Amino acid sequence: MNDLHLISVRETSSTVVTAVxxxxxxxxxxxxxxxxxxxxxxxxxxxxxxxxxxxxxxxxxxxxxxxxxxxxxxxxxxxxxxxxxxxxxxxxxxxxxxxxxxxxxxxxxxxxxxxxxQYAELDQIKRQLILTAVRSAKDAAMAMAASLEVPLLGVHKLSYDVSGLDTNIRVPDESGLAMRVKARSTASLDSLSLTHTATVMATVNAEFVVDGFAKVSVA
CATH class of the missing domain: 3.30.70 (Alpha-Beta Plaits)
Structure with a gap:
């Protein structure tokens, strides 16, 4: 079986969302x-x-x-x-x-x-960020393949992750210990902001198949 010739690309896309x-x-x-x-x-x-x-x-x-x-x-x-x-x-x-x-x-x-x-249309925002990162990954792979002068054949593997949403905030109890709940940060009630923003980031990792790499001759 012939070895696959791959180009690995990692791209991100992000935006700031405000809690409603x-x-x-x-x-x-x-x-x-x-x-x-x-x-x-x-x-x-x-x-x-x-x-x-x-x-x-x-x-x-x-x-x-x-x-x-x-x-x-x-x-x-x-x-x-x-x-x-x-x-x-x-x-x-x-x-x-x-x-x-x-x-x-x-x-x-x-x-x-x-x-x-709570954020409005959060699923739609995540989906759009993922698609934007995927398109960026494809464009980057095409540019790399063109620079290497090899044909780009298709996608071998692709994965994505969405991060940055600090949705849950714990309020510590009287002893200063936070309650054991699913959360990512802790704040006292007195310091809790009445508005909240978060940066949502989609990261795409992709491997593209190319039709071999040209041999580079050494002078």
Missing amino acids: GAQLTARIAGQSFFTGAEAFKKAAEVASLVSALKEVGLSEDDIRLLSVSSEVESGLLTKSSSATYQILIDCRSTELLGRMLTAVSSQKNSKILSVAW
């Missing part, structure tokens, strides 16, 4: 344990948070219960129970983010755990 909204994960401690829709009506702490969020412009559809856990503590004479609720809050506009953060932080025993930034 965010998803917040909040934790709130309560005295009673409820699940599902009942948590929003019968758990006083959760109901208070929902009311505060609705006052700043959110609807009930923007607020979801992610999980609830209970804890029972027994002493010599007493027995007490508590519940911890995790709430997902959809902020469809960054213009509401400041008011949302204020609403959550004003609630007793509540805390923001993470902020996940």
